[in-house]
Amino acid sequence: MSKFKFKKNTNTPEVSTASLPDIVFMLLFFFMTVTVMKDDTLKVVNELPNASEIKKLEKKDRIITIYIGKPVEKFEETQGEQPKIQMDDRFVNLAEFGSRVLEAINERPEHLRGFITISLKVDKKASMGLVDDVKEELRKINALKINYTTYEGDAYKNLD
Amino acid sequence: MASREEAPKVNAGSMADIAFLLLIFFLVTTTIETDAGLNRMLPGKDSPPPSDVYQRNILPILLNGKDELMVDGEIIDLKDLKDITIAFLDNGGASSESENYCNYCQGNRDVKSSDNPDKAIVSLMSNRETTYGVYITVQNELVAAYNNLRNREAQRLYKIDFTAMEALYDKSETPKAKKDELKMKIRSIQKLYPMKLSEAERQ
Numbered sequence: 464m465s466k467f468k469f470k471k472n473t474n475t476p477e478v479s480t481a482s483l484p485d486i487v488f489m490l491l492f493f494f495m496t497v498t499v500m501k502d503d504t505l506k507v508v509n510e511l512p513n514a515s516e517i518k519k520l521e522k523k524d525r526i527i528t529i530y531i532g533k534p535v536e537k538f539e540e541t542q543g544e545q546p547k548i549q550m551d552d553r554f555v556n557l558a559e560f561g562s563r564v565l566e567a568i569n570e571r572p573e574h575l576r577g578f579i580t581i582s583l584k585v586d587k588k589a590s591m592g593l594v595d596d597v598k599e600e601l602r603k604i605n606a607l608k609i610n611y612t613t614y615e616g617d618a619y620k621n622l623d
Numbered sequence: 624m625a626s627r628e629e630a631p632k633v634n635a636g637s638m639a640d641i642a643f644l645l646l647i648f649f650l651v652t653t654t655i656e657t658d659a660g661l662n663r664m665l666p667g668k669d670s671p672p673p674s675d676v677y678q679r680n681i682l683p684i685l686l687n688g689k690d691e692l693m694v695d696g697e698i699i700d701l702k703d704l705k706d707i708t709i710a711f712l713d714n715g716g717a718s719s720e721s722e723n724y725c726n727y728c729q730g731n732r733d734v735k736s737s738d739n740p741d742k743a744i745v746s747l748m749s750n751r752e753t754t755y756g757v758y759i760t761v762q763n764e765l766v767a768a769y770n771n772l773r774n775r776e777a778q779r780l781y782k783i784d785f786t787a788m789e790a791l792y793d794k795s796e797t798p799k800a801k802k803d804e805l806k807m808k809i810r811s812i813q814k815l816y817p818m819k820l821s822e823a824e825r826q
Contacts, residue, residue: 484635487642494649512759516766517659521793526658582658587756591686591749594758598822602668611759612660618763621756622701 507532512587513616525578532586546589561600580608680742682711688752708768744819772816
């Protein structure tokens with residue numbers, strides 16, 4: 464003779480989905496903040512070589528990127544098949560290269576100008592000729608800190 | 624008698640869907656890229672060419688237009704380059720009486736090779752036709768040789784790898800005091816094996 468009736472509830476209670484939007488928004492904001500939109504469209508073939516003894520390039524505001532490689536198919540007719548230099552979104556020839564780099568350095572805040580690193584993204588099939596010319600130009604304008612940007616991997620893979 | 628109507632509530636049920644759409648868009652476009660590579664310092668435009676360098680203190684490495692590697696006048700395989708470079712840098716050929724004596728070197732003490740790591744210069748010469756990929760492989764091997772020796776000394780003095788110290792120093796989480804200490808240690812190791820790598824174009 465029990466006073467209490469135990470109702471057996473057989474169906475499990477539903478999980479509240481009210482906080483789902485909040486969770487999704489949190490993820491959304493995370494990805495929005497870490498996203499870096501690619502700002503350069505590549506006009507040159509740019510498959511970087513591999514290297515194992517590398518160091519990370521931190522502090523993006525101190526880096527100027529230069530792409531070297533032969534023009535992609537679309538530009539082959541107008542630009543030829545020889546390796547070319549690309550900065551920002553344009554092809555740059557060797558004669559104006561030095562002044563373009565100086566311009567890019569001067570766009571940066573003054574206190575950073577002494578710490579600029581030039582990141583050379585060179586296609587692994589390119590020849591050293593143009594790279595040497597670029598290095599010579601960089602010496603002329605006194606931008607001496609460079610980085611041969613590579614993928615992380617076995618350096619011997621570059622040989623095939 | 625019209626009762627005062629309240630503004631109808633907007634159904635927020637589709638909020639999650641909209642947020643999901645945005646989320647997926649950012650997921651797809653995100654490239655968390657951190658560039659990495661080999662750091663190098665170019666010589667200034669009017670830095671004087673090093674004078675009175677003895678031939679024995681230079682390790683000439685030549686890369687020709689056919690991507691063949693020649694060290695000290697012999698064509699060698701790329702796989703041997705690291706060991707040759709280590710042997711050259713760590714030689715310490717100066718006699719124990721001279722001021723150039725290297726007391727931490729473990730090399731062969733060959734009088735025909737470098738006096739001490741501070742004097743030793745690795746000279747990498749490439750041709751205009753050399754492939755960039757091969758050039759980077761050679762550079763990578765040379766850096767590996769330096770890192771190998773620096774790691775050895777860092778282990779001996781501080782019981783930690785040199786490359787590990789550098790990685791720790793670059794991390795932004797490392798506290799300032801620790802960073803200063805690391806900087807001091809890194810400097811001291813770099814002083815033992817300074818990277819004197821000259822990259823010139825020739826031929």
